[in-house]
Amino acid sequence: IIVKKEKAVVECRLLYKDGSWKWHSLNVIPVLDEEGNVVLLQGISHDINERKRNEDALKKANRQLSLLTGITRHDILNKVSIIFGFLELMEKGILDQSAMEYLSIIVNTTRDIQTQIEFTRIYEELGSHEPLWILLDLVIPRNQVPSDIILSTDIAGIEIFADPMFEKVFFNLLDNSLRHGMTVSEIRVSARKENDFLIVIWEDNGVGIAEKEKEKIFHRGFGKNNGLGMFLVREILSLTDITITENGKQGTGARFEIRVPYQSYRFTMP
Template sequence: MDPYRVGRGIQICRRTFMLKSLSGQFALYAAGLFLLVGVGVGSWTLASYQTYGEEVEQRLHRGLAAHMVYDNKQLKQGTIDASILKDAFHTMMLLGPDWEIYALDTTGRLLAYSAPPGKVLRQRISLQPIHSFFAGADFPLYGDDPRSATSQRIFSAAPIENAEGKLTGYLYVIIGGEQWQTLADMLATSRVLQDSWRLMGAALLFGLVLLVLLFVLLTRPLTKLVRRFEHFTQHDFSRRNEPEVRHHRWTPAEVVSLNQGFDVMAGHIEHQLEQIKTTEQLRRELISHVSHDFRTPLASLQGYLETWLLQSAEQRQPQLIEVALKNARQLNLLVEQLFELVRLEGGDIRFNPEPVVVAELAYDVVQRLQLMAEARGVRLRVETDIHQQQALADIGKLERILVNLIDNALRHTPAGGEVTIKIAAANDAIYVAVADNGCGINEAEVPLIFDPHYRASNSVNGEGANTGLGLAIVQQLVALHGSEIAVQSSQQQGSTFGFSLPLAS
């Protein structure tokens, strides 16, 4: 994945879809919430204002119907005559143009009214609100509006009784007419409500702006963290040249933890990438070395076999087959060492420690390699004063260590030289060393001789040449025993490879 494209994509998304950012979404949600709150509070205020206004108006006109009955001679006597009351209602409405006056019988049926013909939609209304009015119920009280099939309005009511005190009907007065019927009418005609709405809108807007600014300040550390991610991806997953991150006293603890977590994650990614690059480099070097190591014995093997085939049956020389066989064995040894090194580095190898008499094992190895040493003119011997001391080791792998170290020493020791296996007690361990008085190793090259395929300046060419894997295998095998191999060397004086093994309990 191209880190530049990743970072560029983040920038484009941030610029194009601002509402997808945390601050943008919060501003949008806060604006919507404030709008809903404003509408809700405003509607509640208008409804409360209307209710309060109706309550006040109903209280002020509580005795209106009773005064009309008292002032009208026919009603005062308990007479309800529509033809006579029509003129009386007209006169009453001159005093209150917003009133609607109705005369009812004792069942709630309309007998006379002040409304124009065709305006009345109900001929009977419920008497329950009227009885509640007489019983002193809390205002506002709403009764049926004869001009509407469903709505109710505030009213004033009074009983109509004859001279004997018998109830003959009710005078029912709708207060306020039709002009206060909607909230919109109230808002359009009330200066107080208009100013209240403006003030409430300004307060909500100010609160919204203040809240968004506060949220932006609180999320600024998160924005900086996003920029750190962008910088990290744009610079090949590296924190090089990253601006210094500073936390203030008021920085939220969660944001500090996020930044610390990012540092841990980024460091882990950087370490892994570095390991990948190193592994890739080692892989390429290994392939290069293996190709070179394979090429020489294969070319030699092929050359000798082709020469042997080109000769006639009578002239074919067995020496050619012997040399070809030697190269084949060298090639097989290289493959075996490669597989062994891969298993050691991958941890895919069994380690079975047991009590081992190190001196006896050393004598066995010397005896096996004695012919090789004599062929080179080198003296091979064991030097020890602990012949029965046991160490805790894997006998097969310890033998492999000794063979590789002795083979390395023999190849770098000239004729007349000496290779010594030294075994001695050292505190709670047994010290094992292979020393020679050969050509020695350059001091600068000592740390490199355990790298696979590294060829030191004292490398031996020709028959004594090796693959360069022997010491790398030794280092891995010694590490399996919980130890480290140490090297002491001086040019033209010789080298000593030593390590320690734990005593067997």
């Protein structure tokens, strides 16, 4: 601006008094003296933090859609090949008394296909809408909790800036507790501040998760079932730079920590 002596638009992050950083757009015009030297810069600053966050979320969504194309075709076609293979054997009359076992394989494989197709529908929608502020207490799937399990929460008045599919994070956490916890009788959801971060905790009193599997459970395809639930959880959260880890102790229960950055949470009540 000073060298070219021309007006310019600059996007940069500014540090606020509360320690947070926010994006601003600066429209700057140089003021010249009689000799043509820049003596002053005048400008207007616009807060574009929300716009920048939305842009980042959409960029991440594009990556999700690229991954979607690769995962689905390959997985579903493999399942279809299995079905056709067993159907061909049945047509040739090769199957005998074990036919019911093979039919069971066909049924289960077809169910896997249904699950994968449903996953692609959900995954395709991921990041297709702008993130919004969501009241944490409203996305806890209380009506899905079995009557023999006690669910307690301490998260009132907290809003999280996340993808509209944020509620599926907690549906899948509940599903994980019910499917793999085995002895779960209590689930607790709480939150606490840690420096500038908000830590949302989902914990149960089930059998827990083995140390060597704590990271693997977030990988697509890992696990006894379809291996998509926890993978989807991490993908949804990552759209607004939220992370999740499991740090429970095997034998005493699973414990998931959702780490929300400063700009992605707020309190609606004191």
